[in-house]
Amino acid sequence: GAGVSQTPSNKVTEKGKYVELRCDPISGHTALYWYRQSLGQGPEFLIYFQGTGAADDSGLPNDRFFAVRPEGSVSTLKIQRTERGDSAVYLCASSSPGSHNEQFFGPGTRLTVL
Amino acid sequence: DQQVKQNSPSLSVQEGRISILNCDYTNSMFDYFLWYKKYPAEGPTFLISISSIKDKNEDGRFTVFLNKSAKHLSLHIVPSQPGDSAVYFCAAITQGGSEKLVFGKGTKLTVNP
Numbered sequence: 001g002a003g004v005s006q007t008p009s010n011k012v013t014e015k016g017k018y019v020e021l022r023c024d025p026i027s028g029h030t031a032l033y034w035y036r037q038s039l040g041q042g043p044e045f046l047i048y049f050q051g052t053g054a055a056d057d058s059g060l061p062n063d064r065f066f067a068v069r070p071e072g073s074v075s076t077l078k079i080q081r082t083e084r085g086d087s088a089v090y091l092c093a094s095s096s097p098g099s100h101n102e103q104f105f106g107p108g109t110r111l112t113v114l
Numbered sequence: 115d116q117q118v119k120q121n122s123p124s125l126s127v128q129e130g131r132i133s134i135l136n137c138d139y140t141n142s143m144f145d146y147f148l149w150y151k152k153y154p155a156e157g158p159t160f161l162i163s164i165s166s167i168k169d170k171n172e173d174g175r176f177t178v179f180l181n182k183s184a185k186h187l188s189l190h191i192v193p194s195q196p197g198d199s200a201v202y203f204c205a206a207i208t209q210g211g212s213e214k215l216v217f218g219k220g221t222k223l224t225v226n227p
Binding site: 004031033035040041042043044045048055056058059091093095101102103104105106107108 | 120156158159160209211213216219
């Protein structure tokens, strides 16, 4: 079956612009996670959805970052007024009910803010 | 404050030998630990895990050891193969919470033919 997919694979934008990153989880996976990986670092947690609701958004760095999952499947991470420090690989992961320990990751979206 | 630490940024071993990757953690609330493997331009792939109630878990060539008193775990790969060359991330989780993974910075393993 299909794994987690993310679009676009690469996104180059200018400082101050708005971007949207999309994640399609594995079918049937109720939990969805966003992580951010900066150069030389491990992935860092941003937000966790259980179904349609954000169960934990404690990792979002500030109010320029927002994520939605309106129908409990596809999720969109939205970044307003992008800054150069937002440049990173944004990873999405999903997991099946009762198996939140094993998260399946997508290939990521590489965001570059010029 | 890094709660999960991988102090070796890189490791190089010969094909057929054992690779040992180390990981330390500081948060005693972590009760489940995972190793992920990552190739360039791909997302991390789950490799092996261990619950805090165990001290060893084995899956083929991969074995993870957990020393709770030392807050230390290690991943052993034997025999190492060139295809094992990748970045390995140690991750920890507190079950029953938000289930978010806390990752180390990773160790780049190179297996030389």
